[in-house]
Each structure stands twice: as structure tokens, then as C-alpha cells.
Amino acid sequence: MGLLSQGSPLNWEETKKHADHVRKHGILQFLNIYNKVKERQRDVLKWGDEVEYMLVEMDDNNEKVRLVLNGKDVLEILQEKGEKINPNHPTLWRPEYGSYMIEGTPGQPYGGTMSEFNTVEDNMGKRRREAASVLNKNETLLTVTSFPRLGCPGFTQPEYKPTPVEKGVSKSLFFPDEAINRHPRFSTLTRNIRHRRGEKVAINVPIFKDKNTPSPFVETFPEDDGEAARAALPDHIYMDAMGFGMGNCCLQVTFQACSISEARYLYDQLATFCPIVMALSAASPFYRGFVSDIDCRWGVISASVDDRTREERGLEPLKNNKFRINKSRYDSIDSYLSCCGEKYNDIELTIDEDINKQLLDAGIDKLLAQHIAHLFIRDPLSxxxxxxxxDDENESDHFENLQSTNWQTMRFKPPPPNSDIGWRVEFRPMEVQLTDFENSAYVVFIVLLTRVILSYKLDFLIPLSKVDENMKVAQKRNAVQEGMFYFRKDAFKGCNPVLDPPSTAQNGVESEAKDGEEFTLMSIDTIINGKEGVFHGLIPMLNCYLENMEVDVDTRCTILNYLKLIKKRASGELMTMAKWMREFAAKHPQYKQDSVITDKINYDLLHKCDRIAKGEEKCPELIGDPVNRGK
Incomplete structure (x- = not known):
């Protein structure tokens, strides 16, 4: 999770005094990096994934599942046994926000050959086994996006009570500070977000209205000093701490491009896929022990780190703050970076004009300058x-301080100073899946998509305002089946494609589109699998690409099995994790159709999840037939 410095953390008042210093030197550090590597070409394709895990204890006697707060100890053991002994160890382990979380990545990035796709699931399996081997009895490793009873009484092991009225970092009614990673970065971020905002973060998720759910659904909070009563909305699940967002798990992929221009092109093209793939990977329907009416964590995590003041949110006139800011610092991107994308930049972009001018005067082009000047309207938080x-020539901590706390759907990453790493982009919207097979399928799908985009010079760009609308749709319950998404009708226009583009006859589109419109509303099934006269479909494009590549039989079999999962999730033949979890809860004998996830429901659900992840139990409605995995 971004930059992990060691040292003495400053509180918000002290940090605020140095904010301009950090911004000033962050820009100088960016310019130094840019001027050294702007002409860099022919970097080889490299890529890697990041999987986040939760450490849980299965209490079989009491039929409860708790989050185990020993991530720091587990991490140290894994690093001592792995990378500290062998720099070429196949797995790397890093801390995450929750003290019950760890993050695993491949020890070395994957390269550009197709055979690399055949090693992804194997490496994820190594990570899972490696981490599981150092856990205590009754403990296990789960890749679930959101722990269903996060913030409920007794959800941690050991158990700690929240301290809303005492001196602490989050002052949450539900989330104890002990559940935050012990590295000072995380507690400092938590405290400083709250202090900068002037109040606790407020997360309100619509509750799923079942037959016996109270209407209106209104909670009372015994230890509330009045802040929760003001912030909590009726018919919503209320949460009040960074941990409710950053304490969730996700799946991310980072790509190294061959040059800065290729990185900018990939950044833009992949941005249009963020809502589509997020909906496809939906895996988080439960929050604070309740069934919600959303399937994805994005809005939750966005609200959980929203440090904007009332002035910046437009609730009060600007007096002490410089800008009105339309989004949380964790949200979708606000501008495309490539020349192709400029005409689709239709979102009002708040920028620091002085920084923008400084960058332009230094020779940075308009699109990149405004991107950086937009990131730098934020204050450093830690x-x-x-x-x-x-040393601005050889260090980049001030630049990274702001870069790494703008948590957007895509991240554009300059090379670190004096390194052999190239220009990179990070794809960030995916929810983590239950099994290594599913996580590998989503990773391989995205990586293959980048190969096809670059090989055929495809163009999926649509106005960014439409991508934002897609982001809202993607989080809704069962968006895969019921949502309609703006998507470009002809990705080949202006290119020299190997494929024959589909017919785009107006009578075949799924919603009325004016003559000359480049995009229309489509279902995810149409986007992924194609529909005659509407859109070619991403899977047919990937299949055509594979047919033109030399791929060994084993690798081809593996890839096709991954694509089959994506294809069937899109068509509805297989459930998303979110839908599967909903159905499990709805059918549970203890469920009272009141939108409540009890300890027993949670225990049975996560016990089943654990067995499926370990391969001890099949789940054809979620994964298909494991026999057909090509393994």
C-alpha cells in the first residue's frame, strides 16, 4: 500500500505546515525523473499481480470466525524464510492496512512470453501454501474482499473494543485501533484524514430491503456523541472508519510499458474497462453484519479515506481551503493522458494553476501537466x-507521498529514480476472488487485453463522464446481469485491425443512438461475449489474437479455461462471488429475511469458502467444473 517510510510520524497540524514544501519538492522530483527517462524506449513487457489476504481463525467450538491481528508477525516470518534468505524467492510479502491482512506478489515480474500465463496460478498457489504453513492451528488464509462482520462486536482475535471517546486514531464506534497495521504510516493516515476532514469519515451503504428488514432501517448507537446520528442515513448501513474500506482486499495488476507514450495509451484504454471488470469481479455484498444493496467495495473505500473538508465538498463557502474538490482521493480517474483521449476529457478538472504553469514552463505537455497538477491539489497525509x-535528484518520496495517496482506478507510475524499472500503469478496480483459479483468470484476462489493445492498436475511449456513470452502475447489486454500460461500438475505427470489425447497423444497437455516436449502452454479456450487429466482443477478440500467436498446447488450454470463466460470469451462467454469497445467506436456516448476517451464517459461509479455496469442496455454480481447468 504505497510508500512505507520509517521514522517519526507528524500529526496533522505539523504535516500541514510542510504541505507546500512537500508539493514543491514533489514536483521537482517528478521533473528530475521525467527529464532523465522521458526518451526511454524499448523496455520489455513485464507485469505482475498483487493479491491481498485476510488471516482468520475458525472457532469451531463456538462456530465463529474472527480476524486474527497477527499480520505483522506472519509477515516477518514469511520474509525471514523467503526474500531475506533468497533474493530470487518466488514470492514477496508486504504489509497492508489491516493488522489481519498481508499482500503477496510474485518474487519476479512476469515477462512477455505466452507461456508465462501458465505459471500465474501456480505462483498464487505457492503464496497461499507458504502463508498457510506459518499460521497457527485453526487459522487460515482467505481471499474474500470484505469480511461480512467487519466492525461487529468481537470480530477480532484477540478481541478489542473500539474506543470512540478515548484518545485514539480512528475514534470509531465499531473498528478498534488494534485492527490497524502497527506500522506508523497506517495509523498516521487514519488520524490525519480524520483531523484534516474535521470529523470522522462517514460511509453510508444502502441496506438490502428483505421481507423482514425494518422500514425505515434506522440504527441507534449507544456510545455516539451525536456525530453518528448526524452522519448516518436512514435505510443505510453506517460505518465511520478508514478500516471499513482499506480493510478490504483487492486484486491488482501492474504493467511495464515500452515507453512513456505506450504507458499513457494503456492508461487511457484500460480506464474504460475499470467499471466493466469491477462489476465482473463483484465480491462484497455484506458490510458490518448486514446485507447491503451493493455488490462492490469501491464506494465504501472511497468514502473511508475522504479527507475533504466541508468547504472542499461544497457544503460551505470556500474560506480556509483553496479548492472545491468533486471526488474523494480514492475514486475514478479524472483525465485521459494520451493525445487520443484529449477530446474525451469532459470532466471538469480541478488543478493547481501554479503547479500546472511550472510543469508547462518546464516542457511537460498539457495533458501530463494537468494530470500531475490535479493530483497535487491534495495535501500530504503522512x-x-x-x-x-x-535529495530531489535521487529521491522521490515527496512525489510518491501524493502520488500514492491518490488512489484511483488507474495509476500512472513514473520510474523510480536511478532504477532499471520503466514507465508503468496499475489496474486497480478488481475485487479479490475466492480461489487462485479465479484470481488467475481475471489477471490473465486483463494482461491479454493489453496485448490485444497494443497489437491491434484498438481504441475503446468514450467520454470520461460516461466512464464515471459506468462506475456508479458497476457497484449496484447484480450489475453483471442487470446493468447497462456505455461502451464504444467500434474499437477498430482508424486502426488497421487484423480482425474484421463487426457490423454496427443502427437497428442492432441495444439503445437508441444518434447517427455518428461512437458509443452506446451495452450489457456486460455483449461487451465480453459479443452480439451480432452490436459489438464484436472482447472474448472473440482475445480468441482471434490467440489463434495468431504461437502458444503451446498446455498454455493454450490454461488460457481458454480462464477465458471460459470470464465468458460464463458475463453471460450469467456462473455467478459472481457477490451473488453466490447472497444466495448462500438467503438459503441459510438461521437467516430471518431481515438483512442480518449472524455469527453462525458468517461461520458457515467462510468455512465453505475456505474449503472451496483449498480445493476440498467443489462449487460449480461459482467456478464451473474444476476438472476442466487444464491442470
Missing amino acids: LFQEKIHL
């Missing part, structure tokens, strides 16, 4: 006393 004065 600063260490020892890291204030830096």
Missing part, C-alpha cells in the same frame, strides 16, 4: 520528521 529534507 509525513515523517526524518523525510522532510530530501
Whole structure:
């Protein structure tokens, strides 16, 4: 999770005094990097995935599942046994926000050959077994996006009570500070977001209205000093801490491009897929022990780190703050970076004009300058006393301070100073899946998509305002089946494609489109699998690409099995994780159709999840037939 410095963290008042210093030197550090590597070409394709895990204890006697707060110890053991002994160890382990979380990545990035796709699931399996081998009895490793009873009484092991009225970092009614990773970055971020905002973060998720759900659904909070009563909305699940968002797990992929221009092109093209793939990977329907009316975590995590003041949110006139800011610092991107994308930049972009001018005067082009000047309207949230004065020629901590706390759907990543790493882009919207097979399928699907986009010079761009609308649709319950998404009708226009583009006859589109419109509303099934006269379909494009590539039989079999999962999730033949979890809860004998996930329902659900993840139980409605995995 971004930059992990060691040292003495500053509180918000001290950090605020140095905000301009951090911004000033962050820009100088960016310019130094840019000028050294702007002409860099022919970097080889490399890519890697990040999987986040939760450590849980299965209490079989009491039929409860709790989050185990020993991530720091587990991490240290894994690093001591792995990378500290062998720099070429096949897995790397890193801390995450929750003290019950760890993050695993491949020890070395994957390369550009097709055979690499055949090693992804094997490496994820190694990570899972490696971490599981150092856990205590009754503990296990789960890849679930959102722990269903996060924030409920007694959800941690050991058990800690929240401290809303005492001195602490989150002052949450539900989430104890002990559930936050012990590295000072995480507690500092939590405290400083709250202090900068001037109040606790407020997360309101619509509750799923079942037969016996109270209407209106209104909670009372015994330890509330009045803040929760003001912030909680009727018919919503209320949460009040960064941990409710950053304490969820996700799946991310980072790509190294051959040049800065290719990185910008990929950044833009993949941005249009963020809502589509998020809906396809939907895996988080339960929050704070309740069934919600959303399937994805994105809005929850966005609200959980929203440090904007009332002025910045437009609730009060600007007086102490400089900008009105339309989004949380965790949200969808606000501008395309490539020349192709410029005409689709139709979102009002708030930028720091002084920084923008400085970048333009230094020779940065308009699109990149406004991107950086937009990121730098934010304040630094976590600063260490020892890291204030830096060597701007050889360090980039001030740039990364702001870059790494703008958590957007895509991230454009300049090379670190004096390294052999190239220009990279990070694809960030996916929810983590239950099994290594599913996670591998989503990763391989996205990587293959980048190969096809680059090979055929495809163009999927639509106005960014439409991508934002898609993001809202993608989080809704059962968006895969019921949502309609703006998508480009002809990705080949202006290119020299190997494929024959589909007919785009007006009588075949799924919603009325004016003559000359480049995009229309489509279902995810149409986007992924294609529909005659509407859109070619991503899976047919990937299949055509594979037919033109030399791929060994084993690798081809593996890839086709992954694509089959994506294809069937899109068509509805297989459920998303979110839908599967909903159906499990709805059919549970203890469920009272009141939108409540009890300890027993949670235990049975996650016990089944654990067995499926370990391959001890089949789940054909979620994964299909495991026999056909090509393994």
C-alpha cells in the first residue's frame, strides 16, 4: 500500500505546515525523473499481480470466525524464510492496512512470453501454501474482499473494543485501533484524514430491503456523541472508519510499458474497462453484519479515506481551503493522458494553476501537466520528521507521498529514480476472488487485453463522464446481469485491425443512438461475449489474437479455461462471488429475511469458502467444473 517510510510520524497540524514544501519538492522530483527517462524506449513487457489476504481463525467450538491481528508477525516470518534468505524467492510479502491482512506478489515480474500465463496460478498457489504453513492451528488464509462482520462486536482475535471517546486514531464506534497495521504510516493516515476532514469519515451503504428488514432501517448507537446520528442515513448501513474500506482486499495488476507514450495509451484504454471488470469481479455484498444493496467495495473505500473538508465538498463557502474538490482521493480517474483521449476529457478538472504553469514552463505537455497538477491539489497525509529534507535528484518520496495517496482506478507510475524499472500503469478496480483459479483468470484476462489493445492498436475511449456513470452502475447489486454500460461500438475505427470489425447497423444497437455516436449502452454479456450487429466482443477478440500467436498446447488450454470463466460470469451462467454469497445467506436456516448476517451464517459461509479455496469442496455454480481447468 504505497510508500512505507520509517521514522517519526507528524500529526496533522505539523504535516500541514510542510504541505507546500512537500508539493514543491514533489514536483521537482517528478521533473528530475521525467527529464532523465522521458526518451526511454524499448523496455520489455513485464507485469505482475498483487493479491491481498485476510488471516482468520475458525472457532469451531463456538462456530465463529474472527480476524486474527497477527499480520505483522506472519509477515516477518514469511520474509525471514523467503526474500531475506533468497533474493530470487518466488514470492514477496508486504504489509497492508489491516493488522489481519498481508499482500503477496510474485518474487519476479512476469515477462512477455505466452507461456508465462501458465505459471500465474501456480505462483498464487505457492503464496497461499507458504502463508498457510506459518499460521497457527485453526487459522487460515482467505481471499474474500470484505469480511461480512467487519466492525461487529468481537470480530477480532484477540478481541478489542473500539474506543470512540478515548484518545485514539480512528475514534470509531465499531473498528478498534488494534485492527490497524502497527506500522506508523497506517495509523498516521487514519488520524490525519480524520483531523484534516474535521470529523470522522462517514460511509453510508444502502441496506438490502428483505421481507423482514425494518422500514425505515434506522440504527441507534449507544456510545455516539451525536456525530453518528448526524452522519448516518436512514435505510443505510453506517460505518465511520478508514478500516471499513482499506480493510478490504483487492486484486491488482501492474504493467511495464515500452515507453512513456505506450504507458499513457494503456492508461487511457484500460480506464474504460475499470467499471466493466469491477462489476465482473463483484465480491462484497455484506458490510458490518448486514446485507447491503451493493455488490462492490469501491464506494465504501472511497468514502473511508475522504479527507475533504466541508468547504472542499461544497457544503460551505470556500474560506480556509483553496479548492472545491468533486471526488474523494480514492475514486475514478479524472483525465485521459494520451493525445487520443484529449477530446474525451469532459470532466471538469480541478488543478493547481501554479503547479500546472511550472510543469508547462518546464516542457511537460498539457495533458501530463494537468494530470500531475490535479493530483497535487491534495495535501500530504503522512509525513515523517526524518523525510522532510530530501535529495530531489535521487529521491522521490515527496512525489510518491501524493502520488500514492491518490488512489484511483488507474495509476500512472513514473520510474523510480536511478532504477532499471520503466514507465508503468496499475489496474486497480478488481475485487479479490475466492480461489487462485479465479484470481488467475481475471489477471490473465486483463494482461491479454493489453496485448490485444497494443497489437491491434484498438481504441475503446468514450467520454470520461460516461466512464464515471459506468462506475456508479458497476457497484449496484447484480450489475453483471442487470446493468447497462456505455461502451464504444467500434474499437477498430482508424486502426488497421487484423480482425474484421463487426457490423454496427443502427437497428442492432441495444439503445437508441444518434447517427455518428461512437458509443452506446451495452450489457456486460455483449461487451465480453459479443452480439451480432452490436459489438464484436472482447472474448472473440482475445480468441482471434490467440489463434495468431504461437502458444503451446498446455498454455493454450490454461488460457481458454480462464477465458471460459470470464465468458460464463458475463453471460450469467456462473455467478459472481457477490451473488453466490447472497444466495448462500438467503438459503441459510438461521437467516430471518431481515438483512442480518449472524455469527453462525458468517461461520458457515467462510468455512465453505475456505474449503472451496483449498480445493476440498467443489462449487460449480461459482467456478464451473474444476476438472476442466487444464491442470
